[in-house]
Amino acid sequence: MATLTLESLGKTYDSGASAVRDVNINVADGEFLVLVGPSGCGKSTLLRMIAGLETVTDGTIRIGDRVVNKLEPAERDIAMVFQNYALYPHMSVRENLSYGLRNRRMAKAEINRRVDEAAKILEIGDFLERKPRALSGGQRQRVAMGRAIVREPSVFLFDEPLSNLDAKLRVSMRGEIRSLQKRLGTTSVYVTHDQLEAMTLADRLVVLRAGKVEQIGTPLEVYQRPASTFVAEFIGSPAMNLLDGVMQGHALSIAGASLTLPHSHQGPVRVGVRAEDLRAAPAGTTGGLPVHLRYVEELGSQRLGHFDCAGERLIAAFPSGQALSDEMALMAPPEALHLFGADGMRLA
Amino acid sequence: MVENQRWLNVLAHAVLILGVIVVALPVYIAFVASTHESGAFMSGVIPMLPGHNMVETYSAVLRGGVSSQISQPIWLMLGNSMIMALMIAVGKIVISITSAFAIVYFRFPCRGLAFWMIFITLMLPVEVRILPTYKVIADLGMLNSYAGLSIPLIASATATFLFRQVFLTMPDELVEAARIDGAGPMKFFRDILLPLSKTNIAALFVILFIYGWNQYLWPLLITTDPSYTTIVSGIKRMTDVQDGTPMWNYIMAVSVLAMLPPVAVVVFMQRLFVKGLIETEK
Ligand SMILES: Nc1ncnc2c1ncn2[C@@H]1O[C@H](COP(=O)(O)OP(=O)(O)OP(=O)(O)O)[C@@H](O)[C@H]1O
Ligand SMILES: [Mg+2]
Numbered sequence: 188m189a190t191l192t193l194e195s196l197g198k199t200y201d202s203g204a205s206a207v208r209d210v211n212i213n214v215a216d217g218e219f220l221v222l223v224g225p226s227g228c229g230k231s232t233l234l235r236m237i238a239g240l241e242t243v244t245d246g247t248i249r250i251g252d253r254v255v256n257k258l259e260p261a262e263r264d265i266a267m268v269f270q271n272y273a274l275y276p277h278m279s280v281r282e283n284l285s286y287g288l289r290n291r292r293m294a295k296a297e298i299n300r301r302v303d304e305a306a307k308i309l310e311i312g313d314f315l316e317r318k319p320r321a322l323s324g325g326q327r328q329r330v331a332m333g334r335a336i337v338r339e340p341s342v343f344l345f346d347e348p349l350s351n352l353d354a355k356l357r358v359s360m361r362g363e364i365r366s367l368q369k370r371l372g373t374t375s376v377y378v379t380h381d382q383l384e385a386m387t388l389a390d391r392l393v394v395l396r397a398g399k400v401e402q403i404g405t406p407l408e409v410y411q412r413p414a415s416t417f418v419a420e421f422i423g424s425p426a427m428n429l430l431d432g433v434m435q436g437h438a439l440s441i442a443g444a445s446l447t448l449p450h451s452h453q454g455p456v457r458v459g460v461r462a463e464d465l466r467a468a469p470a471g472t473t474g475g476l477p478v479h480l481r482y483v484e485e486l487g488s489q490r491l492g493h494f495d496c497a498g499e500r501l502i503a504a505f506p507s508g509q510a511l512s513d514e515m516a517l518m519a520p521p522e523a524l525h526l527f528g529a530d531g532m533r534l535a
Numbered sequence: 536m537v538e539n540q541r542w543l544n545v546l547a548h549a550v551l552i553l554g555v556i557v558v559a560l561p562v563y564i565a566f567v568a569s570t571h572e573s574g575a576f577m578s579g580v581i582p583m584l585p586g587h588n589m590v591e592t593y594s595a596v597l598r599g600g601v602s603s604q605i606s607q608p609i610w611l612m613l614g615n616s617m618i619m620a621l622m623i624a625v626g627k628i629v630i631s632i633t634s635a636f637a638i639v640y641f642r643f644p645c646r647g648l649a650f651w652m653i654f655i656t657l658m659l660p661v662e663v664r665i666l667p668t669y670k671v672i673a674d675l676g677m678l679n680s681y682a683g684l685s686i687p688l689i690a691s692a693t694a695t696f697l698f699r700q701v702f703l704t705m706p707d708e709l710v711e712a713a714r715i716d717g718a719g720p721m722k723f724f725r726d727i728l729l730p731l732s733k734t735n736i737a738a739l740f741v742i743l744f745i746y747g748w749n750q751y752l753w754p755l756l757i758t759t760d761p762s763y764t765t766i767v768s769g770i771k772r773m774t775d776v777q778d779g780t781p782m783w784n785y786i787m788a789v790s791v792l793a794m795l796p797p798v799a800v801v802v803f804m805q806r807l808f809v810k811g812l813i814e815t816e817k
Contacts, residue, residue, distance in 0.1 A: 269708045273711065275727060287717055290722065
């Protein structure tokens with residue numbers, strides 16, 4: 188059990204590409220931190236630097252109070268679960284689990300105890316003698332987890348461990364990883380590009396963009412107060428609606444509608460509003476946002492209306508019974524609006 | 536295997552049978568010749584069925600009772616060939632697997648240069664560099680020795696390339712997982728790379744053993760001491776009779792016997808590497 192500290196961490200590849208820039212994160216003991224971001228934003232690079240598989244070009248990594256920059260992966264007291272599991276194909280499940288322990292010259296009895304315990308936790312006891320080839324994807328995933336667990340490391344590192352599984356299995360494995368991590372209380376860093384996975388797993392979320400930290404916070408904080416239009420569009424499904432508007436003092440005008448807001452600003456803004464915060468304006472009210480219905484997506488529990496609003500796309504979520512017409516008006520409470528400056532950063 | 540039309544099956548079988556005949560007929564004739572009396576093949580009509588002399592001929596050859604015809608006891612020649620072929624096959628595999636390991640997994644200065652030097656030797660088989668190689672071996676005092684027979688044939692770029700290709704297909708994550716599991720380079724090589732290359736090693740062993748077994752020119756050149764005669768050059772010597780006709784029945788019997796070890800290697804190793812192919816996946 189340990190904390191993990193990243194201080195002004197940076198990585199420039201030999202090719203000159205800068206993949207990670209000035210990352211500062213403190214991961215508390217036992218915390219589940221999720222790194223999320225679009226493809227190519229440097230999540231894997233960051234994780235692999237922590238693992239020791241990639242050299243650090245700037246800054247320091249501390250596990251507990253040891254600086255580990257120069258240590259071999261095996262000396263860092265970490266365990267990593269890979270996207271494609273990376274099980275040794277010629278070894279049985281038992282050998283796969285125990286290989287790292289045998290390399291550390293651990294006593295046989297202790298190895299067996301740990302393997303059996305991990306097998307019990309992960310319910311892989313029945314196929315300990317099989318080769319990975321004879322396992323399903325989900326079972327391989329468990330074995331990969333088992334290999335991490337038996338090491339009893341200070342930090343677990345996961346690089347998109349669920350992305351090779353089908354959707355249903357992914358959801359159930361997600362729950363298992365979460366409860367397992369809580370039970371073992373091991374500090375964990377988890378990489379994913381799936382925002383839903385990130386939201387459901389994380390104690391804290393780190394949104395990365397082009398190698399830099401865009402926002403750090405609990406899933407709710409990030410969801411409710413995205414720090415930029417980038418985060419606003421990335422976290423949450425459907426993505427947050429963003430419309431162009433102009434503010435003059437407290438008065439906001441967007442797409443022909445105008446509103447009075449609690450905060451004031453001068454000049455053009457991006458206005459964000461979540462689909463679930465939009466309602467149909469009752470007939471006869473003024474000040475609603477005039478929209479044109481393009482199509483409706485039925486989700487069962489709710490229906491998503493896809494609208495055109497002065498040339499921009501807008502999605503609103505309605506209760507399943509709600510009637511929608513081609514031309515209608517939408518409104519949202521002023522406190523549900525997110526304001527972003529011209530640079531995309533949150534104003535208030 | 537979607538096509539299942541009758542005539543396609545017939546055609547496929549016809550082609551296969553033709554191939555088998557082309558390959559097997561000379562071998563069969565050699566066997567038939569070894570079972571007849573020595574003059575039978577010179578009589579103008581080549582017999583197509585085995586004769587009655589098989590037991591006599593083979594026991595004579597194996598007991599070394601035809602010393603006037605065979606310069607050395609056949610067991611000695613078979614043994615020499617076996618030692619040479621094994622040294623070449625094992626030596627080539629050991630050298631090429633370690634050099635491929637170095638080239639694929641280590642970043643060292645002049646790595647590119649080393650790679651290209653190995654590559655260039657592809658264009659220099661023994662026959663091309665035979666004179667300088669002979670000089671080197673002679674100067675090192677390795678004429679008439681097993682080392683002299685095998686070492687010059689061991690240097691091989693093809694096998695290095697094969698292993699390099701095999702190693703390049705190993706997923707990077709496997710290397711990384713091993714690093715996290717605390718396996719140093721040699722441990723990784725022994726515990727992971729070698730077992731995963733098992734099938735390739737077996738296949739290569741078969742090819743190299745036969746290559747070594749069939750060597751003719753080089754052994755002929757550097758062994759003057761008859762006790763180092765290999766079976767292939769021994770057979771050649773049997774056909775060089777000063778006066779009179781060669782004893783074809785004995786020659787063919789020795790040829791058939793000389794074929795057995797490579798056949799045994801193929802049969803035995805094939806099982807091993809087919810099994811390996813089924814068992815491992817990367
Ligand atoms: N070995 C390398 N050499 C040079 N550049 C690299 C190397 N590995 C990654 N990069 C670059 O670094 C950036 C970050 O890559 P990284 O693999 O960390 O992305 P990622 O966030 O994990 O993406 P994904 O979600 O697709 O896995 C990318 O622009 C990539 O092209
Ligand atoms: Mg990645």
